[in-house]
Each structure stands twice: as structure tokens, then as C-alpha cells.
Amino acid sequence: MAAGDGFVSRIKISPYGYGKSVYIDHPEGYTTVYAHLSSLEDSIDRCVKKYQYEQESFEIDIFPGKDDLPVRSGQTIALSGNTGGSGGPHLHFEVRETKSEVPRNPLLFNFPVTDGKKPIIEAIGIAPIGGQSEVAEAKKTLHGRVDGGTFRVSQPIEIRGKFGVEISGYDSQNGSHNKNGIYKLTLSVDGKQISEFTADSISFDLSRHLNALIDYPYYYFSKARFVRLYKLPGNKLQNIKYKDDGILNLPAGMHEITIEATDVAGNSERASFKVNVLPIPELAESKEYIKWNVPYIYESEKTHLYFPVGTVYDHTPLEIIESMMGNYPNVKILKQEIPVQEPFVISITTTPENIKKGLVIAQFSESGKPVRALTTTLNKHTLSAESRSFGTFSLYVDDKAPSITPINFVNDKSWSNGKMQFKISDNFSGIDHFAAYVNGNWVLMEYEPKQEMLTIDVKEINKSNTVQDLRLEVTDGAGNVATFEGRFYRQ
Numbered sequence: 171m172a173a174g175d176g177f178v179s180r181i182k183i184s185p186y187g188y189g190k191s192v193y194i195d196h197p198e199g200y201t202t203v204y205a206h207l208s209s210l211e212d213s214i215d216r217c218v219k220k221y222q223y224e225q226e227s228f229e230i231d232i233f234p235g236k237d238d239l240p241v242r243s244g245q246t247i248a249l250s251g252n253t254g255g256s257g258g259p260h261l262h263f264e265v266r267e268t269k270s271e272v273p274r275n276p277l278l279f280n281f282p283v284t285d286g287k288k289p290i291i292e293a294i295g296i297a298p299i300g301g302q303s304e305v306a307e308a309k310k311t312l313h314g315r316v317d318g319g320t321f322r323v324s325q326p327i328e329i330r331g332k333f334g335v336e337i338s339g340y341d342s343q344n345g346s347h348n349k350n351g352i353y354k355l356t357l358s359v360d361g362k363q364i365s366e367f368t369a370d371s372i373s374f375d376l377s378r379h380l381n382a383l384i385d386y387p388y389y390y391f392s393k394a395r396f397v398r399l400y401k402l403p404g405n406k407l408q409n410i411k412y413k414d415d416g417i418l419n420l421p422a423g424m425h426e427i428t429i430e431a432t433d434v435a436g437n438s439e440r441a442s443f444k445v446n447v448l449p450i451p452e453l454a455e456s457k458e459y460i461k462w463n464v465p466y467i468y469e470s471e472k473t474h475l476y477f478p479v480g481t482v483y484d485h486t487p488l489e490i491i492e493s494m495m496g497n498y499p500n501v502k503i504l505k506q507e508i509p510v511q512e513p514f515v516i517s518i519t520t521t522p523e524n525i526k527k528g529l530v531i532a533q534f535s536e537s538g539k540p541v542r543a544l545t546t547t548l549n550k551h552t553l554s555a556e557s558r559s560f561g562t563f564s565l566y567v568d569d570k571a572p573s574i575t576p577i578n579f580v581n582d583k584s585w586s587n588g589k590m591q592f593k594i595s596d597n598f599s600g601i602d603h604f605a606a607y608v609n610g611n612w613v614l615m616e617y618e619p620k621q622e623m624l625t626i627d628v629k630e631i632n633k634s635n636t637v638q639d640l641r642l643e644v645t646d647g648a649g650n651v652a653t654f655e656g657r658f659y660r661q
Contacts, residue, residue, distance in 0.1 A: 171244050173202045173265075178239035178247070181210075181218055182231045185617040188262065189254025192247055195236070195268055205262035208251025214239060219614065226605070226612040253618065267371075274371045275353070277434040284344040289352045289431035291316045291441045295336035295385060295396045296327065299417055302450050303331030311336070311388060313396065321443035330450045332419045334400030336385050337441075341433045354432040357399040357416065360425055365399045365416035368409050379407045381509035382483040390507035399429070404462035404483035404511060420447045459485045460504075472499040474517040474552075481512050495538070497524050498565035506561045513556040516544070516563055522551055524565075528648040530599060531555040532566035540566045543599035543647050568648040572596040576654070577623075582637070584659040590626040592642065592654065599647030607641045615642075631660045 172194055179201065180193035188205035192214065195201050210218060217239060221230050241247060250261040265276045277283060295313040298305045305312045306327055313336075314323035321327075335357055340349035357365045372380070382405035385396040400416030418427075425445050432438040460466045462482050468475040468490055475490070491502040499518050516531055530546040531553055543566070544555035553565060577591035594601060594617075606615045606626060614630050617623070624642070631638070642654040 172241040172247055173263075174198070174243045176202075176241060177236045178214060178217075178234050178241060179236070180231070180233050181214065183218060183222070184229050184231075184254060185619050187254050189256060190248070190251070191254075191262075194241060194247070199268050200274075201266045201268045201271070203262070203264035203266060204248060205264075206251055206253050206256040206260060207248040208253060208259075209249045211247050214247060222614050223612070228604075228615055228617060252620070256620075270373075272371050272373045275369055275434070277353070278370065285433060285435040285437065286344055287342050287433075288437040288439045289339055289341040289433050291319075291337060291339040291429065291431050291439055293338040293394075293396070294321050294429065294441060294443065295338070295388070296329070296445075297334045297336060297385065297398070297400075298329075299332040299334055299400070303329075303333060304450075305329050305333055311385065313338075313388070316441045319439070319441045321441060323443070326424060326444040326446040328448065329420075329445050330448045332417055334398060334417055335427060335429065336396035336398050337429050337431070338394055338396045339431055341431075352397075352431045353434050355397060355399060356430045356432075358428045358430070359418065359420065361428075364413050364418070365401075366411045367397065367399065370409060372407065372409065376406050376408065378511055379405050379483075381511070383407060383410075386509040387505075387507040402462075402483040403485070404480055419449075420445075422447050422449055458488045460488055461485050472519050473501045474515075474519075475501075475503065476515040476517075478512050478514065481510060481514050482508065483511060495534070495564040500534075500562065500564040502562045504560040506559060508560050510558045510560060513558045515554060515556055517552050517554040518563070518565055519552045520565060525551060526567050526569070528567050528569035528599075528650060529553065529565055530568055530648050531563055532598075533557070533559070534562045534564060536562070540598065543568060545647060566598070568598045568646070569650065570597045571650040571652040572601060572644045572646050574642055574644055574652050574654040576656070579640075579656060579658070581657050582659070584661055585628045585631075586661045588628055590628065590640075590658075592624045593622050594624050594644050594652075595622045596646045599650075602645050602647045604642070604644045607643075609639055628660065633660050 174196045176194045176196040178192060179195040182191045190207040191205040193201055193203050221232050252259045264273050265279055266273045293313055293315050295311050296305045297311045298309055314321050339352055341352045351369055353369050355367045356363055382402045383398055389395055401412050426442055428442045430438055430440045460477050460482055462484055463479055465479050466477040473492055489504050493500045498520055531544045532540040533542040535541050544557055546553050546555045573595050575593040577593055579590050606613050608631055616625050637657050638660060640656045644652045
């Protein structure tokens with residue numbers, strides 16, 4: 171139901187992301203978003219189908235005017251569902267500033283959510299910063315559990331050089347078992363505040379920088395999130411306040427570190443621990459780095475890599491290993507647990523005789539199995555693609571067309587209602603686009619990737635006393651095309 175008076179300002183339909191979604195602009199200057207919907211209210215649905223047929227596309231993104239689809243507070247606009255990138259049936263709800271499109275924390279809008287529970291601080295991490303830094307005599311991040319507000323590690327913790335503090339925890343509300351993020355986190359040293367993170371709003375343009383807010387390498391291996399209360403140089407999130415980027419370079423001696431976690435309702439929890447700091451001199455390092463604030467180009471006879479400004483969040487040691495994988499060059503680029511902000515470009519050159527239909531740049535597992543196809547372009551004998559993850563890349567031939575399997579469609583069947591269903595799948599590069607034609611005319615199909623299902627609602631097809639021809643075309647990311655043809659009656 172509409173959260174307030176306003177008008178439908180945007181409708182986006184996609185097999186991915188938000189699936190079927192509706193946006194409502196409100197006179198107070200906010201927009202509410204309703205996503206992963208299963209179906210739309212009739213007037214909204216009619217508007218959508220008008221544009222789908224005009225554009226001959228299931229995927230659309232339209233922007234009605236303020237007089238086209240007005241709504242009142244509490245009016246039903248859709249049914250919730252599981253469309254797009256959804257892990258289960260639910261309503262994805264947002265409140266955004268209309269002008270900036272920046273999402274705001276919905277709990278700041280006085281929804282009737284009872285919350286008497288304090289946030290939970292589960293664990294604390296201490297990360298050495300710089301090549302000469304050590305924590306507890308180990309050059310690695312130290313993570314420990316919290317028990318009754320006390321860091322469950324032998325104290326004081328011996329530290330040499332610069333370090334940063336991290337926290338793992340969650341918040342919840344009465345009547346819910348959901349483990350949500352913590353609204354506000356502060357770090358203090360000897361009673362003086364050093365850093366503060368507040369989850370009041372995060373711009374979509376900056377949301378990927380959350381990979382720099384968390385200890386991403388630790389998350390990559392353990393799936394546990396530790397929020398950094400210090401700043402990586404390339405982190406552009408604007409809702410964090412730091413003194414000296416939150417990096418602690420304390421004078422020798424004993425210090426008390428306190429973390430406080432607070433929710434929107436004002437409930438809070440604290441955890442404290444002591445460190446004994448032993449400073450060490452900073453030594454110059456001779457390694458070559460990909461710097462977060464400078465573009466970097468790597469060139470060899472068969473490989474060209476371009477890392478734009480902001481590819482990484484911090485200066486990162488260069489690790490590139492080239493070899494051959496069968497007939498094709500193979501390049502290992504850094505480590506998969508290092509997060510990527512801006513996509514980097516991979517170009518691989520091969521010989522003319524190795525250029526084949528369906529050849530793409532692919533990412534490979536450590537065991538040498540192709541796991542992901544990249545959207546690839548070909549210029550003479552060089553293939554290029556962008557990637558937002560590091561790892562091992564080579565060329566791979568995907569020459570197998572997608573498969574189309576009818577579920578309830580048989581030739582010469584007579585249809586009066588219901589939906590024609592077809593299962594479509596691809597062996598590697600994924601479904602890129604699809605189309606359906608009845609007697610040569612485009613007809614609307616819906617695609618649900620999680621179920622690999624294409625459907626045609628029979629009511630989209632005109633009635634006829636004669637047999638009608640159906641043709642489906644499905645194309646994968648490597649350009650391979652599959653077709654299906656059949657005959658049916660529509661009564």
C-alpha cells in the first residue's frame with residue numbers, strides 16, 4: 171500500500187535487480203520505493219503493458235507524470251513477491267530524497283516499530299596498518315569475541331606501530347529475529363572520540379564503497395562482517411567522521427579503547443579493552459603498487475591491463491602472473507579477496523587461428539574451471555572486457571546455444587486462458603536477451619531467472635479460429651541463438 175499521498179513517478183520492470191518495482195513521489199520531498207513485486211494494480215499494469223508493447227521489451231523503465239497515476243495513502247498499488255534478485259518473497263521498501271535520489275534510513279520516519287533491545291557487539295578486530303605494524307606479535311588482523319562488554323583476549327594487547335579497530339555486531343527490534351546493521355558506531359581512545367559511523371543515508375553512487383567500510387578480505391573467507399572504524403584512502407562514504415582517518419598511532423604506553431553501538435531508539439551497548447603500544451620506525455618498502463588514486467597500466471606481449479583511479483581502496487602490492495592455458499594466454503591478477511571499486515579493463519591478444527565464434531574472456535577458479543563469462547568485445551585479434559573482481563582470467567570458447575524446453579506447450583493445443591511456460595538455460599555465458607513472436611508479431615513474455623522460466627500469458631494473444639504460429643528466440647552472452655517453433659489455437 172502507498173505509504174502516503176502522491177503519484178507513481180517511475181515503474182521499472184527487469185528480470186534482475188529490483189524485479190518489478192514502483193516508485194511514488196510524495197509532496198513532502200520524498201520518494202517511496204516498492205520492489206520485487208509479483209503483480210501491479212490494474213491501472214499501473216495497463217500503463218506498463220502499453221510501453222512494453224511499444225518498445226517490444228519485457229524490460230522497461232518509465233516515468234509517468236504527476237497527473238497520470240495519482241495515489242492516496244493506504245491505496246493498494248501491488249502485491250509483494252519474489253521477482254528480480256530476491257532471495258525469497260518479501261517487500262523491499264525504501265524512502266529516498268526525491269531530488270537527490272539518496273536513500274534515507276526508514277527508521278528515521280517514525281514508523282510504529284517498537285524497539286527496546288540494545289545492539290549486540292559480538293566481536294572486535296584490531297588491524298595492523300603499514301608494513302612494520304604488528305598486533306599481538308602477529309602481522310595479521312586479530313579478532314576476538316566480546317563477553318559482557320570485555321574483549322575476550324588476553325589484555326593488555328601488545329601493539330607496535332599504527333593500527334585500526336573493527337567491530338562485528340548487529341541490532342534487532344521487538345518481535346523480530348532479523349539481525350540488522352547497527353545505526354551508530356563510535357570509537358574513543360582514553361575518553362576522546364576518534365571516529366563515528368552513522369547509517370542515516372548512503373548514496374547509490376557510493377554504496378559499493380561499503381566494501382571498504384568492512385574488512386573485505388576477512389569477509390571473503392569467513393562471511394563475517396567487521397566494520398572498520400578507520401578509513402581506507404579510497405573510501406568515499408560521507409556518513410563517517412574521523413580524526414586522522416581513524417588510524418591510531420598512539421604514544422608508547424597503556425591506552426583504553428572504547429566502542430559504543432547505538433540504535434535509532436537510543437538503546438546502546440559498550441565494549442572496552444586495553445592496549446600497550448610499542449612504537450616502531452616506519453621503513454620504506456620497495457614493492458611496486460597499484461595506487462588507489464593513480465591510474466595504472468600493465469602491458470606485456472599478450473596482455474594489457476588498465477586500472478583506473480579508484481580501482482582499489484588502498485595502495486595494493488602488484489601481483490600479476492602470466493602463463494598459458496591450452497592455446498590461450500592466462501593472467502592471474504592480484505587476489506580475489508581484494509575488493510574492486512571501479513571496473514578494470516582486461517585485454518588479451520591471441521593468434522588469428524585461435525579466434526573462434528563464441529570466444530569470450532572468462533574468469534577461472536583456482537582449479538582451472540571457467541566460472542564466469544565477461545561481456546567481451548573483439549578488435550582484430552584482441553579481446554577486451556571489464557571486471558569488478560580480481561582473479562584468474564583467460565579465453566574460453568562458448569559455442570553452445572541456450573536450451574529451450576516447453577513445460578506445458580504442445581503443438582496444436584487449444585488455449586483459452588493460463589500461461590505458456592518454457593524453461594530456458596545456458597551452459598556458461600548466460601541469457602542475454604529473448605523475444606517471442608506470434609504470427610510474426612512481437613508478444614510480451616515474462617522472464618524469471620531464478621526459475622529459468624519464460625512465460626506468455628494467453629490473454630496477451632488475440633483470439634483466432636485458425637492455427638497460430640509461435641517462435642521463440644533466446645540469445646546468450648556469447649551470441650549463440652536458440653529458437654523454438656510451435657503451433658497452437660487461441661479460443
